[in-house]
Amino acid sequence: xxxxxxxxxxxxxxxxxxxxxxxxxFKVESGEFVAxxxxxxxxxxxxxxxxxxxxxxxxGEIYIDGEKVTEMETDELTKIRLNSxxxxxxxxxxxPELTALENVLIPLLMQGxxxxxxxxxxxxxxxxxxxxxxxxxxxxxxxxxQQQRVSIARAVAHNPKIIFADEPTANxxxxxxxxxxxNFLELNKEGQTILMVxxxxxxxxxxxxxxxxxxxxxxxxxxxx
Amino acid sequence: xxxxxxxRFKHLGRSLSLGWFLAYRQVRRSSPFTTGLxxxxxxxxxxxxxxxxxxxxxxxxxxxxxxxxxxxGDIIISSLPKKDYIENSSNIVNIVAGLPxxxxxxxxxxxxGSVEAEYKIKLRQTDSPNSAGGLVEGIDPVKExxxxxxxxxxxxxxxxxxxDSDSILIGANMLKKYTNVDVPGLTLxxxxxxxxxxxxxxxxxxxxxxxxxFIQTKTDVDQRIVMLDSTMRNLIGRGDYNVDEIAVKLKPKxxxxxxKNALLQSGVGNTARVQTADEALPSFLIDxxxxxxxxxxxxxxxxxxxxxxxIFIVIFINAITRxxxxxxxxxxxxxxxxxxxxxxxxxxxxxxxxxxFGMLILYGFLVPFVTxxxxxxxxxxxxxxxxxxxxxxRAGLLMIATLIAGYIPARIVVKQNTLDAILGRN
Numbered sequence: 139x140x141x142x143x144x145x146x147x148x149x150x151x152x153x154x155x156x157x158x159x160x161x162x163x164f165k166v167e168s169g170e171f172v173a174x175x176x177x178x179x180x181x182x183x184x185x186x187x188x189x190x191x192x193x194x195x196x197x198g199e200i201y202i203d204g205e206k207v208t209e210m211e212t213d214e215l216t217k218i219r220l221n222s223x224x225x226x227x228x229x230x231x232x233x234p235e236l237t238a239l240e241n242v243l244i245p246l247l248m249q250g251x252x253x254x255x256x257x258x259x260x261x262x263x264x265x266x267x268x269x270x271x272x273x274x275x276x277x278x279x280x281x282x283x284q285q286q287r288v289s290i291a292r293a294v295a296h297n298p299k300i301i302f303a304d305e306p307t308a309n310x311x312x313x314x315x316x317x318x319x320x321n322f323l324e325l326n327k328e329g330q331t332i333l334m335v336x337x338x339x340x341x342x343x344x345x346x347x348x349x350x351x352x353x354x355x356x357x358x359x360x361x362x363x
Numbered sequence: 364x365x366x367x368x369x370x371r372f373k374h375l376g377r378s379l380s381l382g383w384f385l386a387y388r389q390v391r392r393s394s395p396f397t398t399g400l401x402x403x404x405x406x407x408x409x410x411x412x413x414x415x416x417x418x419x420x421x422x423x424x425x426x427x428x429x430x431x432x433x434x435x436g437d438i439i440i441s442s443l444p445k446k447d448y449i450e451n452s453s454n455i456v457n458i459v460a461g462l463p464x465x466x467x468x469x470x471x472x473x474x475x476g477s478v479e480a481e482y483k484i485k486l487r488q489t490d491s492p493n494s495a496g497g498l499v500e501g502i503d504p505v506k507e508x509x510x511x512x513x514x515x516x517x518x519x520x521x522x523x524x525x526x527d528s529d530s531i532l533i534g535a536n537m538l539k540k541y542t543n544v545d546v547p548g549l550t551l552x553x554x555x556x557x558x559x560x561x562x563x564x565x566x567x568x569x570x571x572x573x574x575x576x577f578i579q580t581k582t583d584v585d586q587r588i589v590m591l592d593s594t595m596r597n598l599i600g601r602g603d604y605n606v607d608e609i610a611v612k613l614k615p616k617x618x619x620x621x622x623k624n625a626l627l628q629s630g631v632g633n634t635a636r637v638q639t640a641d642e643a644l645p646s647f648l649i650d651x652x653x654x655x656x657x658x659x660x661x662x663x664x665x666x667x668x669x670x671x672x673x674i675f676i677v678i679f680i681n682a683i684t685r686x687x688x689x690x691x692x693x694x695x696x697x698x699x700x701x702x703x704x705x706x707x708x709x710x711x712x713x714x715x716x717x718x719x720f721g722m723l724i725l726y727g728f729l730v731p732f733v734t735x736x737x738x739x740x741x742x743x744x745x746x747x748x749x750x751x752x753x754x755x756x757r758a759g760l761l762m763i764a765t766l767i768a769g770y771i772p773a774r775i776v777v778k779q780n781t782l783d784a785i786l787g788r789n
Contacts, residue, residue: 213698216693220697227691231785234688235392236385236388240388244381244384244385244692244695245696245697247381248377248378292695
């Protein structure tokens with residue numbers, strides 16, 4: 139499904155060089171729920187940005203469904219992000235002047251769906267995570283947990299191959315966090331591949347597999363029972 | 364190639380459609396105050412673009428308009444150079460009267476002369492006379508009024524009738540009370556009232572006449588003493604009815620050059636000079652008109668640059684403050700074209716509203732108001748020139764400037780690194 143081969147990411151500032159990722163290699167299979175964990179500064183978010191094609195690794199290769207994506211042009215990467223990937227960000231990343239429904243609609247419209255078809259899919263996606271009654275609310279009219287779930291609905295509406303979630307529960311209370319995690323587990327049960335960055339061990343335990351990073355390297359790669 | 368093209372168009376259409384989706388919602392849900400302020404600025408910019416030039420050109424246009432309306436008509440026939448009057452005038456008058464396009468015409472007798480008041484109370488022969496020099500003009504009051512509406516320009520007293528063989532009208536530029544200038548060598552009539560007896564001198568002939576009215580047209584007529592044509596003929600001893608000029612007013616929408624050519628083909632050009640009113644305009648007026656037009660265009664261009672900078676700043680600030688959301692849109696796979704188009708559409712929206720309000724103010728208020736209350740200048744009644752065609756050209760220019768000014772900042776922000784934008788990194 140997605141494979142990282144010898145990924146390295148360096149940040150250079152003047153004479154100093156920070157090695158955020160150091161020769162990281164691993165593979166995620168279709169339908170897996172993988173948690174990437176580690177201490178702050180361990181490189182877990184940086185790894186997710188490389189795999190999610192939001193950033194370019196300094197060296198190494200990334201393959202999605204066997205296709206090498208690291209040498210693709212910007213336009214091609216945008217298309218892959220639109221059609222094959224879904225994102226859930228720590229701060230929800232919703233567009234403030236769009237309603238919950240409209241936020242979910244955008245990628246579907248960009249994919250070329252008609253207004254009606256896109257709306258049908260978006261409503262279904264919001265209903266799936268229990269927000270059918272919040273479709274016309276602006277983000278400012280929703281709680282943090284609800285906003286994050288809208289973000290999940292947006293990430294899954296277009297049936298992506300993989301969902302990347304960057305600390306999705308970091309800004310939420312325990313009740314909302316549990317609800318978000320429940321949504322992820324349900325999606326995964328339906329066959330959705332999920333790659334989630336978290337620093338919370340109890341949430342990481344819910345995944346099939348936990349990859350722990352330290353100083354930009356994989357410290358451990360454990361499969362949960 | 365042939366397969367790729369429709370696909371590319373389809374993709375572009377999708378981007379534009381999504382751009383519209385985003386722009387519409389951004390504008391609809393933005394602060395009404397901010398939107399109102401931007402639209403207000405655009406309205407002022409549009410008005411600046413049109414009105415400044417319109418007033419500058421209107422100053423001279425007002426002058427040329429009154430020249431046509433109160434003096435020349437549409438075509439003016441005058442004597443040939445080196446001739447004292449139009450020979451065979453009666454024949455020309457008959458040709459003019461017989462043309463199907465002629466609405467009215469006014470033959471005029473013109474000679475140099477002067478008018479003197481208070482000559483009865485002058486104590487010594489050496490005392491300076493209360494007099495003013497100008498042209499003495501003999502007219503048929505009915506024909507003149509049909510052609511130039513001169514009766515509307517009587518500012519004191521009343522207009523001549525066909526029986527006023529002993530009366531005159533005096534132009535405002537010969538009267539101190541209407542032309543308060545102190546120029547060496549220029550004498551103006553003072554203390555003259557309606558009903559006063561004055562002495563009119565034409566050549567060697569002097570005649571005592573009654574002041575019936577004062578006229579102010581802001582044309583050459585203001586430097587004239589106007590009397591009946593029959594009186595004038597007696598004064599100058601012109602028994603052959605040859606006149607000095609004929610003003611011709613044409614029916615509405617008549618092509619002046621068509622009539623001019625018809626007159627020339629009738630042989631009028633052999634004994635008289637035929638000019639359209641525009642051709643007969645004093646050259647200094649044409650020069651000033653061109654200069655003011657140029658000046659208006661320069662001021663308008665500066666206005667256009669200011670408008671572009673304004674919209675650039677507005678869109679740039681908007682895009683910069685929304686950099687994170689632009690990053691998110693790019694992150695979830697929305698292409699640059701859709702995002703840029705959303706910003707361009709917003710600028711177009713502001714410009715369109717600004718132009719719309721500007722047009723409403725311009726044609727609903729400013730133009731009718733200035734037409735009803737012209738800007739008073741010594742040499743003309745300034746109007747606001749705003750022809751629809753030139754206003755639309757300026758609106759188009761503003762729209763193009765806005766498109767560019769909206770696109771550039773959006774492009775700058777959209778081009779930034781996606782992850783940096785999402786994370787708010789510089």
